[in-house]
Amino acid sequence: MSFFGRVRDYLRPVNRPPAGGRRDAWVHHGFRAAMVAVIALAVPLMFPQSTPGGFDGIDPGSVARQTINADFDFDVPKDPDRLREQQDQAEAGVTPRLRFEPARADSSVERVNAFVTQLDSVIPAAEAGAALVRDEVRRVAGGIGIDLTAEGVIDSLQVDYLLDEASRGLLRDELETAFEGLREGVIRESELADISAANVVVREESSGDDRVRAVGDLVRLGDFTRAAREGVGDRLPPGGAALFQQLLLMGQPTLRIDQDATRQAREQARAAIPQVEGFVLEGERIITENTVVTEEEYRRLLAYQAQILERGGTRTTSDFLRSLGMVLLVMSMLGILVFATFRFRRDIYEALPSFTVLLGLVVIVMAAAGAVAATQGSPALVPVALAGFLAAALFDSLLGLVVVSTITGILMGQPHFAGLAAPMVTVAGGVTAAFAVHTIRTRSQSWVLVMLITAAYVGAGLLLVLTGHYALGEMGTTAALGFLNATVCTGLGVGIGLPLLEAFTGRTTEASLLELSDMNRPLLRRLAREAPGTYAHSINVANLVEAACEAIGADAVQGRVGVYYHDIGKLERPQYFIENQPRGLNPHDHLTPWQSAEILRDHVRHGLVMAEEARLPEVVKDFIREHHGTQLIRYFLEKARAREGVAEVDPSDFAYPGPKPQSRETGVAMLADAVEAASRVLSNPSPERIRALIDHLVQDRIDSGELDDCPLTYRDVRIVKREFAHVLTGLYHHRIDYPKPAAPGETPGGPGAAAAGGGPEKGGVEEVAATAGEGAASEPIDLEQAAQGDTGPIPALDSLPDSDPEPAAEPEGVASGRTD
Structure with missing residues (x-):
């Protein structure tokens, strides 16, 4: 193996979870630690270098934060303007x-x-x-x-x-x-x-x-x-x-x-004017802590700094310690950010592009802040809102808050941003951007974000005025610069930053998902036109998923949009799925169970191919892959076992390829897909029967281990079932029976009235079962068949209770103690 090949092999664990032992772990975590160390060393260099002795922030009229004593004897030169005036006077007095x-x-x-x-x-x-x-x-x-x-x-x-x-x-x-x-x-x-x-x-x-x-x-x-x-x-x-x-x-x-x-x-007259106005002895006090710095003291301090530069630029080891402290401050603040991602967003920590973007946002804002400090600009010009916006849009608002806090903590250690004003202004703009990013549904609504961030800057300026840290004019300056900052940050974030970072990290933001939810998208229009039953099913499942995700704190937008596309693979053979079949026409009657199962399984594969061609993001493809998990297509499996001459049937031939749901959103989508499909064949869909159906199907998915890989907790599952019941109860609410007009010689409300009116006793799904296609009596569809996307005649189902069921036991397949 070549040298570069060995290097690639050694660095392979950098961008994947360490699974190869201690060495892989060292490479994986060490690379990230090295990134933090490099940034910690680089960030202090982005700011104007402090003067020797660390005397930044001391100006005439300010309150000294430290006592400064002379470490050596030195002369105090006159103020340049004063010296020049005296020399001019002496020159003018020279006799020609x-x-x-x-x-x-x-x-x-x-x-x-x-x-x-x-x-x-x-x-x-x-x-x-x-x-x-x-x-x-x-x-x-x-x-x-x-x-x-x-x-x-x-x-x-x-x-x-x-x-x-x-x-x-x-x-x-x-x-x-x-x-x-x-x-x-x-x-x-x-x-x-x-x-x-x-x-x-x-x-x-x-x-x-x-x-x-x-x-x-x-x-x-x-x-x-x-x-x-x-x-x-x-x-x-x-x-x-x-x-x-x-x-x-x-x-x-x-x-x-x-x-x-x-x-x-x-x-000679100019040279005769003394350039020194005083002399400071070693150990003599120059500045006294907690006192107002006078002009004379300030000139003595400037003379001390000049002497330090002449003597080599350093006064004592305190300068080195101060630089070391700045590096450690940056490293500590970045450490908090890294720990937060490692503990609460491991997916970001382990994905090198996402981790790089997270640290890169801090570096970009620090570079801009260094330019602001070098020009003595206002803290309102620091583009912390850009970092908060991008972090929240790419990841989540809480992580955006952590990024803003990290940036603010680093800025507070810089002399130019010392005090209350800088952190208050930066936190106001950054936090508002992080939490307001989800208020805009389309890119055309970016002006709303600009106004909200500007309002935050105005509020921060007002608070600083009320607390005596700002004059009224400074508040106006902060408001104007805040508006400029908000406009630039929003424009860069929405127009340039977000698309680039989405492509770099492979993540999909809410704005992109909302664009995919447009029903005029080509795939969704095809679905509505070529597979209307699947389209209606997807809309209903999306309603269930959105309600459940909102209730448990999952990403409702991701859930809804993912479900819109989860069954697009059925466009390849829409007539083989019962929701798209005319009554009495079932092409599966002419296929073997293996062929039917293959067709059902292939809608996942076909969906992924279509998603790839349409360049759908990975987060949407996950719904296509995972909404059936690794479930068995039981109807055709049992049908294959019942065939004469078959000694043994391989269950893998009748199982979906998976994987099992990996996120809360895809887990909820699996449950909603099953519940919505089964509810369509439920006779007398009373609230009690709907809840019993939901309990039965959810428990089955838990017992079969389909939810083992997703982070849904028992509390989440309980809330999901409640939301499903609420939505389905509204969907299948009881309708009034309008009696059919009596035929000649027939009494109104006589035989057939209930069936014609669609009442709960006869007609409805029972009538459908009676008029289903060939084989309805011998090959009925059951709840599981409907829930798994199987096809076949729809029977009358009377196996569910008409009263409230007993409370379900805690599912064994769900971690009841987990809250993440």
Whole structure:
């Protein structure tokens, strides 16, 4: 055997009840335990990870649930907003830095000297014409960075002035004197406009010394130029004064803003602000239990958490213990769920697909809850209603309640869902979904479920408001989000989840069964058209089963729908079953007992084939398989034994293939099938005779062991018999005899009146017996024959009592002490 073959062989007990000894049991239960362990490890990871130290849920203004002491020394940094504000203030208080550059004054003087010197060399050669002088002046000025190219800048007076060497020397001296004023510090107006401070720091370029000067004391370039013009006064003629004003442009400001120094000063000012507002010593208390957390305490706690992260992310072993506690919490809650299925719904526990779905619902809701916690969302957004709805629809409402409780218990261990609000909201939505799922009969009624779940959320929000846990606005938010949650959960559950999970688990929900109960389904329409007697029989049996199942707490919908289809195999040969035979026509008269028995037995096999072709669910097929169990077809068995020349008859040739009923619903269906068929041949169906008939047939099924494999208790059987009697008594209630009009010469009410009127003394089934087909006298049908689906003439039956029978003894084949 290959490796994978050995693995498959080893894991085979996973999806079936352990029957191969200890190893199979270990594999079967161990696999489920491993699933629980994996989920328990995974679920905590779906939620936002708690901060180191486990300080979640502590906020300013909240009441601390624990006392926190420092395990080491650490600094408490300032609040970031406060620190930023202080740094901005310090930066704004920095005095702008100016750089004083006296060398720029020397540079200005040098430019003047260069200008005049060049004029001295070019003007004598240009005395021939004023135009040539102007051109030379412009050229020389342009060479030192002064633009004198505009028309009218140099007029004739200026030309005459420049032609005189002494005048040029005087102009140079006046400019040099004016530029000496630059050494006091002159700044451009554009740079001064960027300074908002009252003072500035001026640094000498040569010495590097700083001195503070008021901004108002600084000389602006415009003021310098104006003062220079005024200082010349009348010492220069008009032509020289005009040239003097133009050549003042050669002066360069000696003060300018030092951007680098200013930026550095501002950075130093920001850095000088202390970033720590306190210091906590080892062992010092940070938070005190049962006190309101202040802003200062909260900042100290945040600083403590930051230090824990810097030191490796863990504070003490308490973090590990806390994580371990979360895993154990999830495992414990899942353990309760698993134990409930193992103890009360073993079928779910042993069927791996169903067990997987049950745990998968928890995982899906936990993943969604983790997303809600990560976004700080409302508990009303957790789709616990989806889990409650699907668990109740697939299995039952009580198991849905256990699933909701499991989810709620896990959520209560998460910091985001701590307190009363989260569990109240989740329980309200989930439990309502679990118990309201059976209120909708078709998928089109899903809006009813949406409204009920929404009402539950509204009620939970109102209770939280009344208890002081919610403000009125939070109640409105819960109602709105609850409606959204209910709509999404119902839509996903009804439209997608339920069909997929039905296919995955092989289970059939009530909604699917209700769809199968539509009498316009092809098989049921064929039954009504081709086998009307069987159709009527199925309807009557369904009424009996539904009433009995409701009374004992079994699945009434499953019982009714299963019985609708239990005899569909008779469609293969409907004329061979007495309920479909015209009076006097019995094809079994021409068959051997073995052939007749084979035809009767085959209706089970044919029914299963038809059910498979129609894709009916297994739960419906169970009614086809089990409604006769392994009973003997006694009429034809005895007929075979009575035949001459037959030495020995094998009873298995006259037994239904089974199996015996495995559920309460199929057990009730077996009893109802027998009782309804036998009641049809019961003469004078008084309440007493009906009860006696029911007692007789039920006791026979118990004595023959047909109910040994189904979980019906003695109490269930007693209730079932009571409900059967109630329904059949109503079905066969006494009708008024209307006398037949007297024939000519005959007295009203004379001979034949009772027979014509269908009275209890004559006519009815007795008359049918008298007019039955050939062989009526020699081959009569009895109660057992009718109850087992045998066929043949119907006799008059007078063997049942006309009074109430003695109370039946407790059936030996039913566990009277069982209540499950």
